[in-house]
Amino acid sequence: MEKGIFEGLKVLDCASFIAAPAAATVLSDFGADVIKIEPPGSGDPYRNLPNLPGYPHSEHNFAWMLEARNKKSIALDLSKAEAQAVLYRLVAEADVFITNFPPNVREKLGLTYDKLAPLNDRLIYASFTGYGEKGEEANKPGFDSNAYWARSGLMDLVRADEETTPARSVAGMGDHPCAMAFYSAIVTALYRRERTGKGGHVSTNLMANGVWANGVLAQAKLCGAKFSRRRPREQALNAVTNHYKCKDGRWIILSLLNEERQWPTLARCLGREELITDERFATKADRHARSVELIRIFDEVFATKTLAEWRKLLDGSGLVFGVVGILDDIPNDRQMLDNGVLVPFENDTMLTVSSPIWIDGEKKVQPRKPPGVGEHSTEILRKAGYDEAAIENLRASGAVG
Known part of the structure; x- marks a missing residue:
């Protein structure tokens, strides 16, 4: 039409x-x-x-x-x-x-x-x-x-x-x-x-x-679930579903839900292949038990490169991660522009957010x-x-x- x-x-x-x-x-x-x-x-x-x-x-x-x-x-x-x-x-x-x-x-x-x-x-x-x-x-x-x-x-x-x-x-x-x-x-x-x-x-x-x-946690409460105390980022229970600060002050978030398969790939992308054979982190259970220790390591690693550098290393790896975006990113976000998320007004170059x-x-x-x-x-x-x-x-x- x-x-x-x-x-x-x-x-x-x-x-x-x-x-x-x-x-x-x-x-x-x-x-x-x-x-x-x-x-x-x-x-x-x-x-x-x-x-x-x-x-x-x-x-x-x-x-x-x-x-x-x-x-x-x-x-x-x-x-x-x-x-x-x-x-x-x-x-x-x-x-x-x-x-x-x-x-x-x-x-x-x-x-x-x-x-x-x-x-x-x-x-x-x-x-x-x-x-x-x-x-x-x-x-x-x-x-x-x-x-x-x-x-x-x-x-x-x-x-x-x-x-x-x-x-x-x-x-x-x-x-x-x-x-x-x-x-x-x-x-x-x-x-x-x-x-x-x-x-x-x-x-x-x-x-x-x-x-x-808020349905997931609301349903948990409706089911009478028992909740753990909330922990700050540095004490998160899982290092591979956490967010990290890069060298330029920007943040990146990891969302590795298929951890057993993706752990070796992550270690290689981070330039820390020795972690693959490190007995402290040999299994998923080990990594979760020592999450605070692993977060400290990741904090040090991510602080060595800018967000742009990390994107180059992680893009195409199959790892699920995301940029913690800021408003300055939006006007020139190529993916948003290519997919019609941002579109121009009629007879104007000014962009607006599409439905x-x-x-x-x-x-x-x-x-x-x-x-x-x-x-x-x-x-x-x-x-x-x-x-x-x-x-x-x-x-x-x-x-x-």
Whole structure:
């Protein structure tokens, strides 16, 4: 399909910040027509993220460029009945309605599933929350830093040990995985609609996705497993699944799960062939029992060469290892560029991050720059059947920005 597999799909993005709007962005990458609904004036508060303390300084609104690419914007003050009436008209012709308003706010603004579903029996109503649709925390606001990262146990578990300060998440670290779960829920509902002709309500939340991300250890706890005390890197139980600092200050991580077969290869790549016959490390059990001693040896070895030098030695060896990447690596990462992870905006050389899905035979649309607040209000209203006088009245009342 020349314009994308979702060509003709009409999506209303009535959400804010990252997780829910990013699901709409993925739909737009595959050709969906996405209308961003935001309040008049400053618009989605996410537009202001780069202005907060601690964020990188740039002449570009990098946050908005990523989450709002390809979309058109209409500014509606949904506290006004006139604006709600506009939304209802748009909903009647839409395929997907996306919101992250808490249930009580949806009720207040007349945006509940029960209110919108009768307007369009093919509508996929997709709601995203911090802590789920039910229970005493259903209306509790949440960001991925608290509802995904902290609540799930991940914030605690990535610490080197129990004495280390809990680790902060970075912007969108939980939101973007949640967006993919939300996208999958929407697409699953669209598939059901193809079979039944009927829309429906789908949902997900930050808390559920956080526990899913932490699922291995969460399941262990649910099974009543006994956990060992957390150990710092220097005291890890396995030297060949650990990370090491190189001569230039960069880090590399080993992930050798087939240790018995790969141990001799690793020793040769490190230039320490004598370790193969060293009785202290003869078997896997020996290496694990003396992991602290082996880590000290590896620390000394890795400190003798730069990351680039180690990559040359390890690439092609069959050993599983990874670079501990830094942001400076990303713009020129050849593998990311070759695989379409980074793609240019339309009519521009500036790159953006593509959604992490590819479908054989289907092209994603080339990313288009994001809209200004209400940039397409008049265009959208005209397509919805409003004449110029009606549009002027909506603007005069403040219902449309």
